[in-house]
Amino acid sequence: MGYVIDAIRAGRDASVPALVARLSPARRRDLAGELPGLRRELREAGWTDWQRRGRMRNALLLAGAGCHTGAAAAAAWLASPVLRDWDGLPTARLLAVLADRDPAWLGDLAHRLAARAGTARDDYPLIRALVRVAGCPVPTGDAFVHGWAADMVVVRPADRRGRVLRLGAALRADPDAPALVARLFETVEPAAALTSYGDPEHSGHWPAVLAALAAEGVLDRSALVEGAVARLVRGGRPQHLRVFSAVLRRLELDAEEERRHTADWTVLAADAPSTVAGDAQQVLARLWAAGDLSAARLADVSEAVLFRPEKKLVRAQLVLLGKALRRDAEARHVLLPAAAAAFGHQDTALQERALALVVRHLRPGDTALREELRPSVEQLGPAQQTAAAALLGVALPDAAAGEPYREVLPAAPAARPQPPAPATAAETVELVAALVRGREPVAAEFEAALDGLVRHAHGDRAALAAALEQVLATGWQWEADEHGRVSVERLDGLELVAAAVLGRVRPADLATGPAAGRRRGHRGCVHQTLEEVLRARVHEVAHRVLTAPLPFLLATPSVRTGSVEAADLVARLDAYGRLGTEPAPNDFAQALLRVRRDPAAAPAAAALGSSAGDRLAAWLTASGDAADRLVRRVEEPAPPDAARPWNHAREGIRRLVVGVRAWLVPQREFPAAFHDLGRPATGTADRCWHWAGQDGLHRSVLPEDREVLAAWALPDVTGCAASDEAGGCAALPALAELGGEAGPVLHLAVATGLGARHAEDRLAAVDALLVLAARGELAADRIGGDLAELLALGTVKPNRLADAAGTAAATGAHATTWAVLAHALPSLLAAAGGPVPPGAGDLLAVAADCVERCGAAGPYPQGLDAAADRTGSSRYVAQARRLRTALTGTPAR
Template identity: 35%
Template sequence: MDQWDEIRKLVMARRAGRLAETVRALDGEDRRQVAARLPELLEELRGRFGRGDELARYGTVMRVAGAAVLGGAAAVASWLNRRDLAPQWDGPGGDGGDGGDGGDGLVLAVLADRPAAWRADLAGRLVLRLRAADDRGTGLALALLRETGVEPPRHDPLVAGWVNRDPRDLGDDPLLDHLLPRLFEAEGVGRVLQWEKDPRAGWLDALRTLAETGRVKREELIDGCVRRFLRGGTAIDLRFFVRLHEALDPSPAEAAVRARDYLALLPAAPGPVAELALRRLRACDGLTADDLAEAWEALLFRPERTLVRAGLSWLDRSVRRAPALAGVAAAPLARAFAADSAELQEKAAELALAHAGGMGEQGRAAVREAAGLLPAYLCHRVAAAFAGGTAAGSGPVFTPPPLPAVPERAHGLEPPIESAAELGLLMTEESARSWQTWERLLAGLVTLAGRDRAGVVAELRPRLLEGIGRPWGTWTYQQGVAWGRAEQWLEGAARALTATASVRHAWRRFMPQGNLAAPHRLLLDRAAEVVRAVEEDALPPLLLATPTHSTGHVAAAELVRRLEVVEAAGARPLAADLQQALLRLPRTPDPEAAERVARLTSPEGRILAAWTCPEVEIGLAWTCGKAGGDGGRHDWRDRSHLHDVHPVPTATAAPTGLPLVDRVLGVPREWARPVHLDWWTAMLPSHREAAAAYLLPHLLGRHRAETSVGPARALVRAGGPAGAAFSAVLARLLGDPRLPGAVDVLLEAAARDELPAAEVGRQAGLLMASGEVRTADMVAALDAAARRGAHAHVWRITAAALPALLPAPGGSRAGGLAGFVALAAATAEWCGARGEIPEVREMAARRGSSGLLREIRRLHDRLTAGAAGGG
C-alpha cells in the first residue's frame, strides 16, 4: 500500500511535520490500515534500538502517527503515554524534536478534525494519567482542556503541572476559573512554587495583579491561603502561600473576620504560619478574653523559642493595658513553665510574679501547681509567692537529695597483646580509636619485635604493602610532610620494622616543627624514639610508660618490674618513655615498690628511686582581645565589645633535671593546634592542674576545639590538687548547653570532696562577665546540679561568682543576672548560709525596683537574717 510506504519513510526519516500533513489527508479506511501496522513498526524500531533514548528519538513522529490514525480516545491516550516513546531523562518539553514541545503542537493539529466530544474525552483521560507536576504529558493535556473548554477532572497533578508553567497572560487563561480554587487544595502545588522569591515576577506577582485588577476577588485569595494553612502541611508545602498571604496584607478588619481560623493555626502549624497568624491576631481589635487565653496557651506551649518569647511579650503588654486579663493569663503562664529554655522559664516566672495580684484564686492555684516544672530556684520563688496566705520566703519548698554515689575512679586496662596475629588485626582496625588502643599497640609492637620479630614481620608486611592498616587517612614519606598524629608514627615504626619504609631517619625528617602543645610533643617524641630504635636495632624488651589503669597511671610496682626486665636483658630504656612513665606514677607511695627499686643498679633505676612527684602550682589570669580588632587587650568587663577570652597561666615547679618532664610541667605560653586533646590528661594523670592548663585555651572563643565532657571527667578522676585551671575548665563546660554531662562531672567532683567550689565560682563569674558563657546557660546547669544534691556546692559557686558579675553603678550587666542571683538565694536558703557579701550589700542599698535589685535584696536579707554565721 502506497500510503503505508510513504508513512513508514517519513517515520524513519523523523519528518514529523510532513507526516502530520500526510496522515490528515488519509480517509477512514486508510487510517485503520495504518493503525493496524503501527505496532509492527514500533517492534521494528525496538529491534533496532532497544528501549533507550535512541528509540525515544522517534517518539514525536510515532506519537503524531498514532494520534492521527488510532480510533478510540482510550487507545490514543495509551499510545501518547507510552514510556518507550519518551526519552528517559525528558522533562515536560518532550524530546525537543519539533519546536521544543515534544510534538504537542503537531499532535493537536492531527486531532483538530476529531469531534469535540471525542477530544474532550481524550483530554480527561490524559489528565488522569498525569502523575507529577513535570509529567511530559501535562502540556498536551492543558492545551486540549483549553481548546475544548471542558471542566478539568479533579486531579492534583494537573494543578501542580498548571502552576509549573509561566503565568504570563494568566488572566486570559480559560482554565483560571476552574483551577484557581484548586490551587489551595491540590497536593504538590506548594512544592512547585516553594522557591519563588521575587515578588515582581512569577505566580506571586500574577495573582496579586489579578486581585488588584478585580479579575479575581482578593478575599477569595486570602481565604484560599487560610484554608490551605488549616489543611496542614510542612513549612516547604506552605511557604508560597505564606508569601502570598503576606503580599495580600489583610487589614485588621479582614483579619478580625478570620480570627477563629488564625487562632486554630497557633498550636501546631509550622513556624512561619504560626508567626503569620500571631501578627494578624495582635493587630485585631475585639478579641475576647477567651480568645486571648486560647492564643497565649497555644503560643506558650510551642517548641520554637521565638514564638514563646512573642507570646510572653503579647501577654505582658495585654495584661498591663487591661489588668483584668491577669486571671486568664495564669494558665498560659503556667504552661510556659515547661519551656525547654531557662531564659523562657525565668521570663514566665517573672510575669507570673508581676501579675500575681490580679489572677484570682483559681489562677493562683494553676500557677502554684505548675511551679514544680520550674528550676528549683524559680520554683521556690513562685511557690512561696503563690502559697495562699503563706508569706513569701517563709520556708523552703524543695528538699535537696544527697549527692549521688561516687563512680569508680579507675579500672584496669586490657591485657598486653600476646601474638603477631592480634597485633596485625588491631593495627588494621583500631590504631586511631583511643589513647588506650594506641598505647597497647605501641607496647605490643616493641615487645613482640623482641620476642618474635620474624612473626611480626610476616604478619604486618603484607598488610602494609597492600595499604591496609591506615584507617586515619593517607600520608606519605615526602620530605616536608610532617607526621603530626601519633598513629602516623605507629605505622612508621611498623614500616621500619618490616622494611617497607621508603626512607630512613623518619624520626628526624618528619617531626613537626613550630608551636606544639607540650603534651602533644611528648607523645610524638615517644613514638619517634621507637621508630629510631627500630632503625638502629636498639629496641628495649618492653616499654615502661604503658598505662595500667584507665586514668593513665602506671602502677609503681609494675614500673619497677619493667625496669627489672630491661636491666636483666642488659638493655637501656628509651628516654622519653622513661620520663612519660615518671609522669604517670601515682602520688600514693608504694613501700614494697620503693624497697625493690632500691636494688636496681642502672642510671634509670636510680632516677626512679629518687623520684618524688613534683608539686606544680598553676596560677591563672584572664585577658580579652577584641575580636576582629588590632590584637590589643581590653578589660574583660567591657561588654560593649565582642571579646576573645584568653587565659594566661603561670606555673611554679622545682626543676627535675629531666628535660621533657620540665617542659610539660612548665607554662603553656601559646595557643597550639589541639591534636589528641582527649589524650592529654592520661599523660599527666597525677598533675590535674597542669593538664587542665593545657586544655583550657581550646575550650574558649574562636579557637575552641570540638570537645565533649570526656577531658573534664578525666580531670576529675586524675590525681593532684584541683585549682584555678581545673575550675575554669569545669566552669566553661558547665556553661555550654550542648554538654549537659558537665553537671555529672561537677557532681562526681563534689561527691569525691575534690570540688574547689569557690574557685569554680570565681572562674565562672569571669567567664559570664566577659560574655564567653551565657548566664542563663550557667544557671540551668547549676540549678540541675543543686537539684541533684550539690546545693551547698552551688551556693559556694554562686557566692564566689557574684563579685565579678554584679555591675558597678550605671554599668551594664550580663543578661539573666537576676536569675543567677535568685539561684544563689535559693541555694543559700537550702543550706542555711549566713554571712554578708560586701558587693551584695552595696548593690542592695541602691535605689530602684528592678527585678535584679529585688533579688539582690532578697539574697542580702537571707544572708543577714538572725545571728551572723559562717556561710
C-alpha cells in the first residue's frame, strides 16, 4: 500500500490504475482510509506550490475512485472540489480504474454523479460512459440534460467517409434522444446549448432540426408542441424563450393544434414578453377569423392585451376588435367595455383611438352600455375626459369636476444615523467576519466594524484577538512565513487591521503605509485615487493598534451617507484632548473631508485650545464651494486610438465633459495618500480596469463634495447615454443624497442619465431627479437647459428621455416633470421645418399630459407654434397641437 501512496505523492497518475488493481479488497479499504489525509495534505500545500498540487490531484482522484467500495462514497470522492481542475475529470483513466466493478455498481455511480447538480454537467462525459458500460437507463436530471445538449451541438469527429456529424446526425444516432429532448422543455433553466449557439432561426439550429426529426418520425411531434407551449407559458427572459417560439414556427401548427391551446395563447398574449405575446396574438386573430374564438373570449384577451405598455400590441388588438365589431354588431355589449381598457393606456394616441372605436360602434339606445362605460372615462387624461363625456353622452365623474392639482413627490430622504460601533468584542468579530466574507461591504457597516476593532483593541486586545482567531486567519492570503507573519500586500481593509490585532504583521511593515498605486491601471483612475485614501487610513489604524492604540476614530461618520456632524467632531477632539491622544494624520484628514461645514461650530472648535481644534475651526469657516474648480466644455469626437479600443464608443462622439482644476489644499495640508484628490482631471471618457462606477466606500471619502464626485462619475453616465454601456448611472440617487452643493455638474449628470440606453439606468436617474426635487434642490431650468444641449448634441435621444420623463410623471410629479421639459423642448422645436427626430412626438405627448394634469400655463416653449402649425397628422404634429391647447386653453386650429 505504501508504494501507491508514494505514487500519489509523486503525481504518477498514469501508474495508479494498475497499482490499485493489484490490491485486494481489504487493502483497498485500508488505503481508502488513508486518502482523506492525503487530500488534506493536498489542500494545505498552498497556492504557491501549484506544480505539486497539479501532480497529486489526478493520482489522488484515481486512487479514491478505485479504493472506495461503495458507490455513494466513490461519487462523493469524485465530486470533491479539491480534486478538480479546469480540465474536468480524466474519463478514460477513471473507466480503466473502475473496469473490474459490477455493471449495477457502475450504474449506481452514474446516477449518483448525475444527481449532483453542481457538477453533473461538467461530469457528463464520465456519466454517459458509465451508463453505456452499465447498460442502465440514462439519467434525466437538469444538469445532466444540459451536459447532453452541449455534447450534441459539439462538432463531431469526421467519420470514415470524411463527413462531419452535427446536431441532426448526433440526435439521430442517440437512442436516448426522444426522452432527453422532451426534458429540454422541462428543465428549470433552459440549457445553454439551446440559447447560446447562434440564431434559433438558422436551418442548423435546434428548432429546425427538431422539426425535421419530427417529420421523419424520430421525435414525437405532439410532445414537441406540448413541451414548447408549456415552456413559453412558464415564462422567462426573452432571449431564452426565442428558441421555443422558433420551435413552434418551424413545426407550423395546424388549425386543430392551435385551437387545442387557445387558453395558452390567451395567457401568453396577456403576460409573455412582447415578441412571444405578438406571436400568440396572431394565433388568436387566426382563431377568431376561423370562428373558433367567441366574443367573450376575445373580450377577455383584449382587456389583458390593452393593459400592456407595448403600443404595437395595443394597436393590433384595437384593429382586431374593430373587425369583430363590424362582423357582429351585437357583440358590442361585450367588446366595447373591453376596448375601454385602453382608456388607461399611457399613450394618448391609443386612448383616442380606443375612444373613437367605442364612439363609432355605440348605438343611440345603448343607455345601459353607456353607463357601464362611464367609469372608464376616469382613466383618460383631463383633456380627453371632457371630449369623451360629450361623445359618449355621459356625465363626467365627480372627481373630474375640478379639484385643485396637488404635486406628489417622494418624502425627502432622512439622514439615517450611522450604526454605532459594536458593544462587545464578540459582536465586533461577528460583524467583521460577515463583511470580510461578503463581496461589497456597505460603507456604514464597514465604518462601524473598523471603529469597533479600534475601540476593543484599545480596551482589551488579547480578548479581541482570541475571538478573531476563531473566525478569521483562513485562506491563501493568511499563509504565514516561518515567523508566523503574513504578507501586508495580501491583506486589505478589515483583514489587515485584524492581522494587526492578532500580531501577524510587524509595525515596520505598516509604517510606510500601503504601496502607492498598487494595481493602478493609469493615472486618471478615480477609483484608485479614492482607494488610496481608504487603504492609507486602514494601514494607519493597523499600525496604531501595534504601537499606540487609538481610543476611537475621528472620521467615523455621523450618518450613513458618510458625513460627520461638526459638533460630533468637536466632541471627539475634546475627548482626545482629555485622554492626551494625538489625532492620527490620515484619520483626521478624512474627518475634515467628511465634516459638514457649519461655521456655527467653529468657535467651539477654536476653544479646544489645540492645533487640531484650530485646524478644524479654519476648515469650517473656509469656502467649501467646488464651483471654481470645475470647467464645463464640449468635447469634439476623437479619432480612434488602436491602443485603447475599449474607449472608442465614448470618445467617438461629441459630448459634454467637466474637467476638474487642481486643488492645492490636499497637497499642502494633508498626508501623501490624499494628494491625488487635488490633481486636475480632464473630464474625458478614459476607462480604467475597474470598469464600474463609484461604490459606497468610495463616495464616503468625499460625502460633502458631490459636485466633484458627479464630475468624476459623468464619463460613466455619458457612456450609458451615448453607447451600450450599463450600470454607470447606478450611483446617481446616492450622489443626490450626499451633502455639499447640488450644483451644475450634478444636474448635468442627472440630465445625461435620463437619456441612458438601458431602463435600469434611466430609472436611477429618475430617482435622483425626484430626490433633488423632494429636498428642494432641483433647479428645473438648469436641468432642462442641460437636456436641451444634450438633445442638440445627440447624447440624449428623445425617445429615451420620453420614457424617463413618463416614469417621473407617473409617480405624480407632473408639475416637476413639466418644469424640466419646458426648458428642454425648444431644442426639438427649433427646426420646425426639418426632419423630426425619432421619439420627439412621444416626448411632446408626455409634456402635454403633464400640463393637462397639473394645469400649468407656462412657460411657453419657443418653436411650439411652428411645430403645431405643420401640415399633416403625425404624432409629432398632433402632440404639439395638444400641448399648445393645454397651455393656452385654445382648441387646436
